[in-house]
Amino acid sequence: MKNTPIPFEVVKQKIQESKLPSVGKASIRELVKLVNEIEKETGIKYVRMEMGVPGLEPSQIGIDAEIEALKRGVASKYPMIDGVPELKKEIARFVKNFINIDVDEQGCIPTVGSMQGAMAAFLVVNRCNATKDTILFIDPGFPVQKQQLRVLGMNYETFDVYNFRGDKLRDKLESYLKKGNISAILYSNPNNPSWICFTEKELQTIGELATTYDTIVIEDLAYFAMDFRKDLSKPGQSPFQPTVANYTQNWLMLISSSKAFSYAGQRIGTMVISNGLYKRRYPDLKRYFTSDEFGYAMLYGAVYSLSSGVCHSTQYGFAAMLKAANDGTFNFVESVREYGEKARIMKKIFTENGFTIVYDMDEDKPLADGFYFTISYPGLTGEQLIEELLYYGVSAISLAITGSERTEGLRACVSQVQRNQFSDLEVRLKRFNQDHRN
Known part of the structure; x- marks a missing residue:
């Protein structure tokens, strides 16, 4: 023994x-x-x-706002599927203040954590074009996202980026995209599990190829602003959270409250869809949804089919934390x-x-x-x-x-x-x- x-x-x-x-x-x-x-x-x-x-521990700001919302009686009411106005406003402000990207409030959709956001994204991006039915993962990555695709009966391909950093990324990525079956590219940044962070050059490569091959990028920002080599805590001031959104219009982001805001138990995140992608029409979407507009299909087709809305009081809690971060009174990074x-x-x-x-x-x-x-x-x-x-x-x-x-x-x-x-x-x-x- x-x-x-x-x-x-x-x-x-x-x-x-x-x-x-x-x-x-x-x-x-x-x-x-x-x-x-x-x-x-x-x-x-x-x-x-x-x-x-x-x-x-989570911030008292969110807890107090959620308690106040419950006292107002929101627990008895279904929330609007597209989110409460206060939250949508603060999400759009947050994206501008901390990523330096302009996005309409319409494209800021609360989700039951980033996991629901990913599931909804898969339901739509893999159906925009009948010839593109496969998600490409730049790995390593979160295993459950692949499990979601297996449950949905959808295809995915993957490669480990370890040996393809920097200039090597372009040829490797293009070798998959040129096959014509890739609907979307997914990665996390900072990365779960390796904690690598893509450089601006790598993000530019991904963005340019996404545009060239008309592929959507799903940017999983579960660990938003947690590359602690940079101080990303000051609203409206450089440096900002790096993003592929600087290099293509074909993007949607998944922003989580779980890690950066320590709000995992309340199950709230947000999907942010670029203005260009939200309004874009894909005729093949009509095979599954009532509209061929990407954003409409996402919200009233995919998100609505997965939940009748994100917990009502939690939306107010998250909105309060985002507002404090946007106003510069809550340093969520610190x-x-x-x-x-x-x-x-x-x-x-x-x-x-x-x-x-x-x-x-x-x-x-x-x-x-x-x-x-x-x-x-x-x-x-x-x-x-x-x-x-x-x-x-x-x-x-x-x-x-x-x-x-x-x-x-x-x-x-x-x-x-x-x-x-x-x-x-x-x-x-x-x-x-x-x-x-x-």
């Missing part, structure tokens, strides 16, 4: 009871369930890095800077104990410290590494389930790790390194 920080036989038994074909290929939620079971059995708290959920500080410390603990950072550069610049980072250990695949770390009280997910070709790597999320756990992490990783180094 091995003498590991977490009782070896308990971990082994719980893995067997989980019936997972491979712990290393388990989904995020499956790993959460497994670690919960081990913690319950042993009473030992894990250093949990498997799930990307916020670990900071409130989540803790993630970057924790990542810097945790990466150091890992690298001092034999681990390597997998995605470590943005072209020629060191990667930012943020919500996620990626790790590997010599001689172990990602699947092996996940299972081995469970015996040492550390959990993460495999990069393999994110579309990454770096199968030796894991994604580590910093949000649920408390600073008082850093000493446990260091002790456990030292032990792991002692037990595994050659």
Whole structure:
């Protein structure tokens, strides 16, 4: 029997009871369930890095506004499907103030988190042109978006951008687009799970090719303004959140409240559609929707079919936070800077104990410290590494389930790790390194 920080036989038994074909290929939620079971059995708290959920308190601004809305009686009323006017106004202001892009309020549609926004987007972009039925993911990326496409019975292709940064991106991207079947390109920026951030040159490449090949870009901004190398907190002042919207009109954005605003539990985000794309007409949309106008089909076809509106009171809470950010009275970026500080410390603990950072550069610049980072250990695949770390009280997910070709790597999320756990992490990783180094 091995003498590991977490009782070896308990971990082994719980893995067997989980019936997972491979712990290393388990989904995020499956790993959460497994670690919960081990913690319950042993009473030992894990250093949990498997799930990307916020670990900071939300702003009182949003809470107070939501309470006030409930007191006004909004809970008894269905919200308008396109969103309450106060929220639509502040979304448009926010996009101008922090991305420097002008967008009509009409194209600012609240969604039940970015996950609903992605689902709605897939329902429309894959039906604009009967010959274009495939989403292209610039990976690595959020695994559930591919799961959504599988549930919908839709096609997707993917490539890992690790070896195609900078000038190499154009030829790689074009090799897919020239086939003529790509309806949309999807990526997150900053990226989940690697935390890479596309450069302006790369965004320009994506935008120019999207225009050339008449392809829509779905820009997932779940980690808005969380590239902490830049101060993106001042409304109306440079620098702004980088975006492909500077280089094409064929775009829609998914902006989440979950991470940047620590409002994940209230399930609200927004889809922002460019003015040009919103009004554009695609005759093939009439196969599925009552209108061939992109924005109308999105709102009254796709979004409406998924929900009869975003939680009424939550819209007022989110609107209040956005207004405060727009007015310069709420520095939402500063409130989540803790993630970057924790990542810097945790990466150091890992690298001092034999681990390597997998995605470590943005072209020629060191990667930012943020919500996620990626790790590997010599001689172990990602699947092996996940299972081995469970015996040492550390959990993460495999990069393999994110579309990454770096199968030796894991994604580590910093949000649920408390600073008082850093000493446990260091002790456990030292032990792991002692037990595994050659």
